[in-house]
Amino acid sequence: MKNVLIVEDSKAIRSMIRIAVEQLKGFFAVEAANGFEALKTLPTRPFHLIITDINMPDINGLELIGFVKSSPAYREIPLIIVSTEKSEEDKKRGIALGASGYIEKPFKQEALITLIEDVIAGK
Numbered sequence: 001m002k003n004v005l006i007v008e009d010s011k012a013i014r015s016m017i018r019i020a021v022e023q024l025k026g027f028f029a030v031e032a033a034n035g036f037e038a039l040k041t042l043p044t045r046p047f048h049l050i051i052t053d054i055n056m057p058d059i060n061g062l063e064l065i066g067f068v069k070s071s072p073a074y075r076e077i078p079l080i081i082v083s084t085e086k087s088e089e090d091k092k093r094g095i096a097l098g099a100s101g102y103i104e105k106p107f108k109q110e111a112l113i114t115l116i117e118d119v120i121a122g123k
Helices: 011-022 035-044 061-070 088-097 109-120
Strands: 002-007 027-032 049-052 079-083 101-104
Touching: 002 011, 002 035, 011 027, 011 109, 027 035, 035 049, 035 061, 049 061, 049 109, 061 079, 061 088, 079 088, 079 109, 088 101, 101 109
Parallel strands: 002 027, 002 049, 049 079, 079 101
Antiparallel strands: none
């Protein structure tokens, strides 16, 4: 079973991401409503992927990526950013911090599934 941590403050978007993740055989989604909740959830099980929004209250997605990638316990976990931020600067910052992929909201389920498969496969 591959555990995926979904970090998104919008319950509706979290649900859409969960549906996409759970369409993949052998994947299980765990939800966090913000970056702080994600930090509390990370030690609860081994995660194989983190999907995070950028704009969230408390700890934003870029700060979360920075923490994950600087932590010896979590730095190998690939990350995907799902965000309404369309600026090239935000994409570059996310990738520079260590994100493996970026998809803009609104997204098609199929596009997110393909990105998840590619990131897990190391493409």
